[in-house]
Amino acid sequence: MASTTDSAHPKLQSSVKLPVLEREKLILSGRSYHWITERICGVVENRQPFLWWLLFLPSALIAMIGVGGGLTYLVSTGVGVWGMSNRVFWGFDITNFVFWIGIGHAGTLISAVLFLTRQNWRTSINRAAEAMTIFAVICAGIFPAFHVGRVWFAWFLAPIPNANAIWQNFKSPLLWDVFAVSTYFTISLIFWYLGMVPDLATIRDRCKPGLRKWAYGIFALGWRGGNRQWSHYEMAYLLLAALSTPLVLSVHSVVSFDFATSVVPGWHTTIFPPYFVAGAIFGGFAMVLTIMIPARFIYGLQDLITMKHIDNMAKIILLTGTIVGYAYLMELFVAFYSGAIYEMDAFKYRIAGPYWWAYAAMMSCNVLSPQVFWFKACRENLWVIMIVAMCVNVGMWFERFVIIVTTLARMFLPGDWKTYSPSAVELMTFVGTIGLFLALFMMFLRFLPCINIAEVKWTKLESDPHFDDIEEHPDPGVVKIPAYQHELVETKS
Amino acid sequence: MSTTRKRVYGYLAEFSSASTLYKAAEQIRDAGFQKWDCYSPYPIHGLDGAMGLKRSILPWFVFCGGCAGLATAFALAYVTQVEIYPTIVQAKPANIFTVPAFFPIMFELTILFSGFATLFGLLGLIQLPRLNHPLFASKQFHRATDDGFFIAIEARDPKFSPQGTRDLLENIGGKQIELVEEED
Numbered sequence: 001m002a003s004t005t006d007s008a009h010p011k012l013q014s015s016v017k018l019p020v021l022e023r024e025k026l027i028l029s030g031r032s033y034h035w036i037t038e039r040i041c042g043v044v045e046n047r048q049p050f051l052w053w054l055l056f057l058p059s060a061l062i063a064m065i066g067v068g069g070g071l072t073y074l075v076s077t078g079v080g081v082w083g084m085s086n087r088v089f090w091g092f093d094i095t096n097f098v099f100w101i102g103i104g105h106a107g108t109l110i111s112a113v114l115f116l117t118r119q120n121w122r123t124s125i126n127r128a129a130e131a132m133t134i135f136a137v138i139c140a141g142i143f144p145a146f147h148v149g150r151v152w153f154a155w156f157l158a159p160i161p162n163a164n165a166i167w168q169n170f171k172s173p174l175l176w177d178v179f180a181v182s183t184y185f186t187i188s189l190i191f192w193y194l195g196m197v198p199d200l201a202t203i204r205d206r207c208k209p210g211l212r213k214w215a216y217g218i219f220a221l222g223w224r225g226g227n228r229q230w231s232h233y234e235m236a237y238l239l240l241a242a243l244s245t246p247l248v249l250s251v252h253s254v255v256s257f258d259f260a261t262s263v264v265p266g267w268h269t270t271i272f273p274p275y276f277v278a279g280a281i282f283g284g285f286a287m288v289l290t291i292m293i294p295a296r297f298i299y300g301l302q303d304l305i306t307m308k309h310i311d312n313m314a315k316i317i318l319l320t321g322t323i324v325g326y327a328y329l330m331e332l333f334v335a336f337y338s339g340a341i342y343e344m345d346a347f348k349y350r351i352a353g354p355y356w357w358a359y360a361a362m363m364s365c366n367v368l369s370p371q372v373f374w375f376k377a378c379r380e381n382l383w384v385i386m387i388v389a390m391c392v393n394v395g396m397w398f399e400r401f402v403i404i405v406t407t408l409a410r411m412f413l414p415g416d417w418k419t420y421s422p423s424a425v426e427l428m429t430f431v432g433t434i435g436l437f438l439a440l441f442m443m444f445l446r447f448l449p450c451i452n453i454a455e456v457k458w459t460k461l462e463s464d465p466h467f468d469d470i471e472e473h474p475d476p477g478v479v480k481i482p483a484y485q486h487e488l489v490e491t492k493s
Numbered sequence: 494m495s496t497t498r499k500r501v502y503g504y505l506a507e508f509s510s511a512s513t514l515y516k517a518a519e520q521i522r523d524a525g526f527q528k529w530d531c532y533s534p535y536p537i538h539g540l541d542g543a544m545g546l547k548r549s550i551l552p553w554f555v556f557c558g559g560c561a562g563l564a565t566a567f568a569l570a571y572v573t574q575v576e577i578y579p580t581i582v583q584a585k586p587a588n589i590f591t592v593p594a595f596f597p598i599m600f601e602l603t604i605l606f607s608g609f610a611t612l613f614g615l616l617g618l619i620q621l622p623r624l625n626h627p628l629f630a631s632k633q634f635h636r637a638t639d640d641g642f643f644i645a646i647e648a649r650d651p652k653f654s655p656q657g658t659r660d661l662l663e664n665i666g667g668k669q670i671e672l673v674e675e676e677d
Contacts, residue, residue, distance in 0.1 A: 033640035167573040171594035179601040187608040205635035221622035225637045226530035229619040235549035236615040247604045458535040468512035
């Protein structure tokens with residue numbers, strides 16, 4: 001835009017100074033490079049605060065009992081303990097699968113989409129959000145893997161013929177799902193790890209010689225931070241961001257195909273892929289806030305994860321929450337407009353049937369609660385943000401419950417009609433995955449740099465190679481990157 | 494008396510900021526050096542130009558990886574579903590017209606193979622992992638991952654001379670100039 005007007009009206013441009021808006025700083029208190037290194041590496045190097053143990057030990061215990069114990073019991077007894085003897089065989093397990101996989105999407109959105117759109121505020125939160133993605137996908141993977149029944153036959157999912165020389169059905173959305181989720185996990189892991197290599201090198205260089213230095217050294221791959229490395233590295237990062245962006249959209253679209261390609265009333269809709277993707281980003285951002293606000297407080301990272309970051313995330317929650325609300329209403333409208341009695345009945349049953357409370361929880365948590373973020377005061381109050389984030393976490397879980405359970409409980413044959421309630425083992429495994437997720441996240445805080453050190457340093461103004469000689473690069477009248485340029489001049493004077 | 498032979502790696506000089514590093518890089522580039530590098534705690538944008546580096550060739554690796562992924566997925570799905578084990582499921586045909594149902598997997602494998610090509614292509618281009626590097630012998634080099642900006646000029650560069658290179662680094666603002674040696 002700027003360049004086209006530049007060439008068209010050079011004279012006009014030189015006489016017009018564009019007004020520049022103030023932009024909030026991404027790093028407060030003018031912290032130095034060394035301070036940033038010290039503070040982020042300090043999280044890994046210092047003794048963990050008491051609060052860390054207080055969160056880690058119960059989470060780890062819950063994970064061991066819930067996931068470890070629950071799955072051992074399931075494998076040794078049979079999938080019947082997950083209540084799969086009735087027609088709502090997708091009940092809790094697939095609800096949890098979709099819930100967890102959705103959580104992961106915000107991490108990829110922050111790391112990839114915000115990178116491509118040059119949203120520099122992502123740098124303070126992307127590492128933790130990507131870690132969240134990895135752990136959420138691990139939690140998600142547990143459910144379908146064990147849901148298939150005899151888990152030792154899970155290799156049937158891989159594209160190799162089984163003992164009867166039968167190949168997988170490549171036309172099935174369930175197989176697409178296997179490919180989508182495993183690709184998503186692999187690419188997220190590569191992205192997360194590659195992004196961490198320079199920071200692992202930072203920790204390596206701070207360690208005293210010994211086992212720790214050796215271990216961080218191995219994972220830092222011998223990184224030296226030379227520009228001949230950075231040059232390729234930045235290209236790799238850009239490419240991975242460009243690969244992850246369509247990937248993240250595809251993953252939840254494919255998950256939604258599991259439902260949308262069936263002919264079941266309430267599932268067979270074209271709105272599902274965008275609706276699922278928006279919901280995933282929505283729920284994921286809520287989870288990022290849920291874990292980042294306490295972490296920021298515990299480790300004193302307020303100068304790096306500022307209220308500006310939180311404000312931006314609250315706005316994204318408001319936006320995606322509103323998209324989700326639109327999708328809910330559009331689903332109802334299409335059901336009405338289709339004139340199909342089965343479709344209409346499915347939605348009547350959702351709203352006013354025995355699961356009305358789940359539908360009400362979904363609507364109020366996902367559509368109504370984020371609306372408070374229209375007000376600046378609410379986006380600045382951490383308690384309000386935490387409450388809304390918790391509501392959204394709950395609401396997004398109920399959304400999947402509503403979609404899956406209310407539909408399966410009223411299939412075409414009245415003989416199949418059941419009122420679903422989860423079995424104890426199902427509940428236990430779900431609670432266990434929450435513990436697993438938190439325990440893994442606490443381990444991440446303990447052993448790995450939780451903020452992208454190199455990128456945060458890069459957002460400082462003096463990181464610009466023209467910081468010292470801003471006067472030698474005079475403003476030709478058009479302010480090319482208005483807010484940024486303005487900041488540079490202001491800091492200098 | 495030590496009997497260890499040492500080989501000179503080159504000079505390492507510290508610079509005070511990204512700006513001075515940038516200007517120094519332009520001068521070393523213009524002096525015609527080839528085997529040298531700038532070290533910084535974060536990527537400095539524009540330094541590629543100041544060092545005279547070309548655009549990374551990594552995208553070509555990734556393009557090839559993506560094509561390989563696409564071809565693999567198509568072959569896997571087509572050969573198994575149409576040739577080896579034709580199955581008619583949900584009235585979807587077992588011939589070439591069933592290809593749209595393969596698109597999701599073709600897409601996913603394209604991304605997967607591209608991702609691996611990015612990872613391994615990058616490691617090949619930056620010649621990592623490696624267990625050690627002569628520069629790690631320097632006492633100040635650890636600051637390159639914290640808050641230090643360095644330039645290292647290698648002794649194997651044809652333009653390198655023990656005194657001339659040192660003077661050059663001094664003239665363009667290099668501090669703490671150090672001769673880095675590696676054990677042979």
